[in-house]
Amino acid sequence: MPYKVFEVNGLGKIKIYKRKTNRSLRLSVTPDGEVHLTMPLWTPYRLGLAFSQSKRGWISEQLSKQATQLLSDGLKIGKSHHLAFHQDDAASVPRTIIRGTEIIVSYGLSQTSTDSTVQRAAQTACLRALRLQSKALLVQRLQQLALTHGLVYNHVTFKRLKGRWGSCDQHNNIVLNLYLVQLPWELIDYVILHELLHTKVLHHGATFWEELEKIEPKAKQWRKDIKLYRPTLLIA
DSSP, X not given: OOOEEEEETTTEEXXXXXXXXXXXXXXXXXXXXXXXEEEXXXXXXXXXXXXXXXXXXXXXXHHHHHHHOOOOTTOEETTTEEEEEEEOTTOSSOEEEEETTEEEEEEXXXXXTTSHHHHHHHHHHHHHHHHHHIIIIIHHHXXXXXXXXXXXXXXXXXXXXXXXXXXXXXXXXXXXETTGGGSOHHHHHHHHHHHHHTTTOOSOSHXXXXXXXXXXXXXXHHHHHGGGXXXXXXXX
């Protein structure tokens, strides 16, 4: 999707996207620390920049949270795994292994669990665990919901997406976000049903939302609830 990058004093770079379907201005901070602003096609860039400046406090708060968010011992990852840090005098570099429901991260005596190299190793291992959980849990759930509602999809894959929880293409191939398995089950169902319905109604017009509420009467509320979450490793 086309965008323009602006340098904003005190905030750094901001990517501004213009969309025909947008009716309001919306700010977001990606898991990688990028600041995005989406706004209606008719809105001048200067208004978008002024809006970003007015939200300086919120943007700084989001960036600060990301900067201080560290993986810690005993942390629950997804539905079933737990993180375990282990100091090992034989470890020259951080090593990881997934054993049962444990994600074990070993590192040398000269390091701590907060070192950047150890944290990166832990993050990579956590993503492997989320992929295992997704294949074990979400594939089964997708099959159940498709059968229940008479919706047919072709193939499902799991990817690390920045801004979306899922997608469905014209060939009925579904992509689910690797981070999705961390959400509450009702929101997981919402995303799966949303993408399954795209096998029947590919657009996001009024017909789509009406059909979705027929399938799941709580869909409207879940659509609001999911906006409280961002696709990232640690779901707050």
